[in-house]
Amino acid sequence: MKSNIIIHIMPNEIDWFEKISDNLLRNALYLTSVESKNTTIDATLNLSKSLYNYLEFKIPIEFFEKKFNSIESKLKQAFSTNFNIEYGAEIQGINDKRRDSIRKYSDLYDVMIYMDTDVVFPDISLQYILASTRLLLETKKDYFIITPEITKFWDNSWDVITNKNYLTLPFNHRDTFNTHNLYNVNAYDSIYLEENTQNCKFGGGWLNAFSSKLLKFTDIPDSLGSYGEDDTYVMLACDIMNSFNLSVSQYIIRNLVVSEEGNFREKVYDLYIPKVANNQDVRKIASTNLPSELKKFKNKCHDYILHTK
Numbered sequence: 001m002k003s004n005i006i007i008h009i010m011p012n013e014i015d016w017f018e019k020i021s022d023n024l025l026r027n028a029l030y031l032t033s034v035e036s037k038n039t040t041i042d043a044t045l046n047l048s049k050s051l052y053n054y055l056e057f058k059i060p061i062e063f064f065e066k067k068f069n070s071i072e073s074k075l076k077q078a079f080s081t082n083f084n085i086e087y088g089a090e091i092q093g094i095n096d097k098r099r100d101s102i103r104k105y106s107d108l109y110d111v112m113i114y115m116d117t118d119v120v121f122p123d124i125s126l127q128y129i130l131a132s133t134r135l136l137l138e139t140k141k142d143y144f145i146i147t148p149e150i151t152k153f154w155d156n157s158w159d160v161i162t163n164k165n166y167l168t169l170p171f172n173h174r175d176t177f178n179t180h181n182l183y184n185v186n187a188y189d190s191i192y193l194e195e196n197t198q199n200c201k202f203g204g205g206w207l208n209a210f211s212s213k214l215l216k217f218t219d220i221p222d223s224l225g226s227y228g229e230d231d232t233y234v235m236l237a238c239d240i241m242n243s244f245n246l247s248v249s250q251y252i253i254r255n256l257v258v259s260e261e262g263n264f265r266e267k268v269y270d271l272y273i274p275k276v277a278n279n280q281d282v283r284k285i286a287s288t289n290l291p292s293e294l295k296k297f298k299n300k301c302h303d304y305i306l307h308t309k
Contacts, residue, residue: 001134003209004082004109007043008097009117011052011064012269016117016261017043021071023121028078030127039126040080042105043072044097050089051276058272093226093282094204099219106216110137111146114231116205118265120179121148121258124191128256129209132193136211136251143217143241143248146193146209147202151177151259160201163257175262182257196250200238204231206258214238214248221293228283229290237297244301 005024009017021041028036045068047061054061065085072083091097098114106112111133125148132146149163152173159167166173202208218237220230238248 001038001111001130001137002109003039003111003113003130003133004042004101004105004212005039005113005115006098006101007041007115007117008091008094009043009045009068011045011047011273012267013117014045014064014067014269015266018067018071020115020117020119020121021075023123024075024126025078026123027121027126030124031078031130035130036078037080039130040082040109041072041075042082042101043068043084044091045083045085046091046093046097048086048089048092050092052273053276056274059269091226095220095224095228095230095286096226098230099222102212102215102219106212109212111209112212112215113207113209114205115207116260118261119206119258120182120261121207122182122256125207125256125258128191128253129207132251132253133209135193136249141247141249142211143214143238143246144211145200145202145214145238145248145250146253147196147250148207148253148256148258150203150206151257153203158201158203160196160198161252163255166257177259177262179259179261182259191253191255193251194254196252200235200248200250202231202235202250206260210234217241218297221289221296223285223289223293225285225289226282227286229286233290233293236294240294240298240301244305246301246304 007017024041045064047064068083068085072081075081091100101112113129129146136144136146147161149161150158152162152166152169152171154171218234220233224230224233238250241248
């Protein structure tokens with residue numbers, strides 16, 4: 001079984017990336033050497049000249065390049081790596097990175113794992129995610145998603161993947177949550193896998209594991225642009241597939257909790273490496289094109305059913 005962990009890094013996130021890289025190395029201690037070497041860290045550092053004017057950088061660009069390369073050297077101790085630096089216009093954001101990896105590598109890996117740079121996760125996370133993946137592959141499931149639980153986020157729609165210990169807490173609790181609690185795995189009940197019988201629900205980079213066959217089928221449409229709505233698109237595409245009996249299953253790893261850094265995310269680099277583009281302007285493109293892409297996907301499922309009977 002081969003796994004690909006997809007990560008997109010902006011230069012102001014380089015320290016966050018170093019932190020999760022150290023976390024990944026601790027996770028490797030709970031894997032066999034074969035498991036860790038069959039897991040590729042597929043990372044792109046985005047130094048696109050379309051996003052940044054290097055003349056305005058108050059920190060030499062070489063700083064980010066060298067730190068990125070040193071992180072790869074560390075990760076190579078345990079994992080396989082596929083590290084790239086984007087200087088051009090091919091990858092402008094996380095959508096581009098995920099789309100590129102899906103199209104290039106979905107035939108080479110059994111599962112693809114989305115990981116954001118601000119995610120916090122226990123040291124046993126990969127052990128359980130990979131074990132769950134093997135189990136589903138052995139049962140011959142083609143289309144599946146494996147999702148850890150989260151702390152209390154934005155609204156009740158997230159309760160289906162919220163750990164029971166956080167259900168009664170105020171919304172946006174993750175903003176002030178002490179993420180170091182996640183490293184104490186003894187604070188939770190036994191970890192087990194449970195099928196989600198409701199509509200599919202997940203947040204992109206929270207260590208969700210997707211069967212490569214699923215992502216190859218859904219893809220991430222070009223019209224969604226570089227940032228925004230890619231996870232919403234896949235969620236709704238899965239519901240559409242199920243309406244055509246194409247059998248997408250989501251499984252939640254109960255009591256394996258991940259979170260985001262929330263208000264504790266440091267943004268010390270922002271004043272020193274100003275961006276040319278605004279993410280929220282880019283997100284509007286994805287939001288505008290999402291409905292038409294879902295309609296196209298519904299037609300794709302209809303045609304697929306017709307031609308495979």
